[in-house]
Amino acid sequence: MSDHPHRDIAMQAKAWPFEEARKVLAHVGGKKPEKGYVLFETGYGPSGLPHIGTFGEVVRTTMVRKAFEQISDIPTKLICFSDDMDGFRKVPTNLPQQEMLAEYLHKPLTEVPDPFGTHESLGHHNNARLRSFLDSFGFEYDFVSSTETYKSGRFDEALLKLLAHYDDVMKIMLPTLGAERQATYSPFLPVCSKTGHVLQVPVVETKLDSGTIVYRDHDGSLVETPVTGGHCKLQWKPDWAMRQYALDVDYEMSGKDLIDSVKQANRIQKAMGGKGPATFTYELFLDEKGEKISKSKGNGLSLEEWLTYAPQESLSLFMYNKPRAAKKLYFDVIPRMVDDYLTFRGKVAGQDEAQRFENPAWHIHSGAVPQEKGSVTFGLLLNLASVCNAQDKETLWNFIKRYDPEASAETAPFLDGLAGYAVRYYQDFVRPSLKYRLPTEQERPAFEELKGLLEKVDREISSDDLQTEIFTIGKNHGYENLREWFKCLYEVLLGQPQGPRMGTFFTLFGLEASLDLVNRVLAGADLSAQE
Template sequence: MTGERDLALQAKAWPFEEARKLVARFAKAPPAKGYVLFETGYGPSGLPHLGTFGEVARTSMVRHAFQTMSDIPTRLFCFSDDMDGLRKVPDNIPNKEMVAASLGKPLTQVPDPFGTHDSFGAHNNARLRAFLDGFGFEYEFQSSTDWYKSGRFDEALLGILRHYDEVMAVMLPTLGAERQATYSPFLPVSPSTGRVLQVPMLERNVDAGTIVFEDEDGKKVELPVTGGHVKLQWKPDWGMRWFGLGVDYEMYGKDLIPSAELAGKICKILGGTPPEGFNYELFLDDKGQKISKSKGNGLTMEEWLAYAPPESLALYMFQKPKSAKRLYFDVIPRAVDEYLTFVDKVHGEEPARKLENPAWHIHNGKPPAVRSDVSFNLLLNLAGAANAETKDSMWGFIRRYAPDATPENSPFLDSMIGYAVRYYQDQVKPTKRFRAPTDAERAALTDLLAKLDGLPADVRADAIQNEVFEVGKAHGFTELRAWFQALYEVLLGQTTGPRMGSFIQLYGIDETKALIREKLAA
C-alpha cells in the first residue's frame, strides 16, 4: 500500500491531481469532523440524467484517488435539493393537473403524480437512489428537506440572518434593478398556502432569529428562519450548505462558475472554507452546439446505455473533463473499443502505469478481466454482414472465431453482442448505402475471391489480412486505403470498417466468398 501511495502522490491522471488538493488542504491536520466530505447535488424536479452520472462518477474517481493517498476517512453525500419550490409542471409525467395545483410548494409537499411515494420529491429521490445503486456507486443520500426541518442547518441559517447585509452585498450586484428591489436570500414557506415565496423582507430580528414578510393573503407574518420555515435562494443555499455540511470537495459545470464564486464568498462570510474542486466542460452535439434538453439535441444517457455498457460511458466521463466534447451516437463504438483496450492493457502494466490507466479509475483500482479480442466495431460489422437481429445468430459466428467463448464464461462479450445488434439495427442499418464496384474494383474482388478459395479453413486473421493487402497492391491501388474503402462500400455499405482479416475470420471464409459473389452479380 505504501508503494502505491508513493506512486499516487506522483501520478498525473487528473483524479490524482484533484486529490492532491485535498492532501494539501489537510497536510497539517485532518478535518475536525473526522472525515473528508465529497458532495454532488441533484435537483429532484426531474429524473437523474447524463450530468448526474458524470458528476457522481467523476467525484467518485477523485475520492478513490484520495483514498489511495491518505488514511483520512471519506464520505460522499449525494444531496437532493428537494425543499426547492416546484417552478413548472414537467412534460413527461401523468396527472399534470394534480401537480399543477401544487406549483410553488416544496417538492416534498407536491403529490406524487405516479402514485408510488408520499411526494413528487420522494418519488424522484427514490429514482436517484435506484439510479446510483444500479451503477454501484458508494454514497450517502441526503435530503434538503430533512436537513432544514431537523434543525441541522439552523446554525448556518442563523448565520445568514446575522450576516444578512454582507450576503446581500454579495448577491445584489449580480441582479437586475427590478430583482434587487425585492430580493432576499430567505424564501419563507407560506403558513397559509405552503408555497415557497419570493418576497421582500419587511423586518429582521436577529436576536429572535426571525423574519417578517407579507404572506399571500396580505397578512404580515413573522417566522423563524430555523426548523424548515424558510428555504434559501439556491446560490446562498449552496454556500450555506458548504458551510453547514463542511463540504471539502465538489465539482460543477463550467456554466456554474459565477454561481460557485458567489457560494464561496457566502461560505466565507459564515466562517467556513469553500471546498476544493474544479469545473468541467459541457457536452456538444454533432454540430458543436451546446446540448440542451429543451432542444433535444445530442445524446441522452438512456440512449447511450441502450447501445453500450456503462463502463464505456464512465470512460467517456473520465477522458478530458476540462475539454468540451461532442456527444452523439458515433462516439459510442469508439468509446467501447477504447475501454476494451484500456482494460486489457492495465493487467500487464507496471504499477505506475496502472495508475494512469482509465480502467484503474473506472473500477476503483480493481479492473476486471474481460475478453478484448473481439472489438465492438468488429461486432457491428459482423451484425451488418449477417443482418443479425438476435444475439444467438451472432454467437454462431463467434463460436467459430473463439471456440472457448460462451455467454456464460464471457458475460461482458455477451452483453457487447447484444448492444452491437441493437446499435446496428437502430443506427447503422438505416444509413447503409451500397454501391456497385468499378471495373478495377471488380477485377480485384474477383482475384480476392480466388485467393480466399485457396485458403485453409483454419486460417488466422493475419494471414487473411496479408492476402487482402497483396490483392490491393497487385491491382494498382497505390493508396491501399482506397482499396479497403472500396471493400467497405461495396461489401458492407459504409465508408469505414474493420480490419478485414479479423472480419473475414469472424464472419467465415465461405460466408465472405458468398458476399463477394452476391456483390459481383448485382
C-alpha cells in the first residue's frame, strides 16, 4: 500500500473513465509533461450549431479528465477547439439571409457576416453559441479559436515542421483519395490575398528556406505565399494532426466514423516527429429502427428534445453507458435513463470509495453527487400523470404531498423538475398510445377482491405490504405467472402493458382514489375518456 490509499483505490477502479485515465497516465510516462499539464481536447466544426454529439464528446472527455485527477496530481486542462478558419462551403438551409451568405462562400467562417447581426462573423456567432452551450452544462474548459491560433503565430513552428515533411504527408494522404482529388490535393489551403477565399488548389513548389509554397491560382498564375501567420490553413486531417502536435494534446476521443482519420493523423504526427495523443473511439448512435442517425435524415433525437422531457443527468448517464457499443437514441429510452440515474444516485450515500468509483452517478457529477430526499420514480410519475390526465405538475404535487407530506418544490427541486418533465412526456408520448380495456369475465373476480382489499385495508399500510396483498390476490385467482396478473392491472387501470409496483402506485395515488378507479372499471367506465 502506498502513501496515497485514495489513489490506490482509484488506480484499481474498473469503470471505463478510470481505464482511460490510466491509459493517459501511461501515455505521459507517469510524470508532468514539459508544458506543465495534461491536455485533453475536443474539436468542433462551427459551420453548424452544437448538438447532442457535441455534448456526448465533452461530457465523456470530462469524465476521463476527472478520473485522471483521482489517480494523479498532474494538473489538467480541457480545450474545446473550434475549426472556425474553415472555408464556408455551403449555406445551411436553417440560416436567414441566404442570398447574402451565398456571396461569402469559400471565405473563412470568421470572415462571413453574421446573418443574425449579433456578432462580427458567422464563426464568432456559432462560437458564442458553443460556449453558451458548454457553459449551460457547467463544463470546465478553455476555448481555442483556429483563426486566432493560426493568425497569432502559435501554429507557425508546427506548420513549418509539416512543410519540411510535405512529401511524407502527401504519401500518407494521396492513397486515401480518388484520382480526381489526388490531382489537385495539397495539405496546405492558401488564403487568397485578393478574394479572401480558402483555396483548394494544387501546390507546384514548396520552399522550406523561405517557409512558403507556390500554388497555381484558378486563373493559371503562380502565387507564392507563406504557410505561417494565417496565410494558409491546412486540410482538416493534416490540420487535426498539426494542432495536436502544436498544442501537445495528450488525449482526444472521436466517433467510429473517424477511425481512418485518426490513423492518418497519427501517421502524420509521427512523420513530424510527434507521438500523438492517447485516443478513444466511441460508437455512433442508432435510431429506434437500428439505423445510423443522420442529420440529413433527421432520424435522431436532438439534445433540445431530450432536455424537454428529462434532466441533463439522465442524458449524461446515457452517454456514460457503454460508449463503445452502438445504442439506440430515441424517446423510449428516456424514462429508463431517468430512473436508472435516480437508482445510482440513491446508492452513493451507502457506498465506500471503491464502490462510488464504479457508480455512474460519481462520474456524472465528478464526485460531488447531490442528495435529495424522495423515492418517487419518473416511471411512477408518468403512470400518475396517465391516471389523472395531468395537465401541469401541480396536479402531480397534490398526490406527492399526500404520499410524502414533507416534500415540496422547495425542499425537493429535482423531484419538482421531474414532475414537469413527466407531464410533458405523458402529454406528448404516453397519452396518444394509451389503450385501456375492461377486465374479462374471468378477471372480474380478482378485481372484486382488489376492490375489497382497498375498502378494508389499514390506511397507514406500507407500499411494500400493500404490494404483498395485491400479489396474494393474483395467486388466489390462479395466476401461475404473477407477471400476467400485473400486466392485467396495467392494461385495465393504466392503459399500457407495463407499469410500476402497484403497491407504490396505489399509495401515491391514494387508497380512496385507487378504490374509485377500480369501482369505475367494474362499472364498465371507459377510462380512456377521463378528463
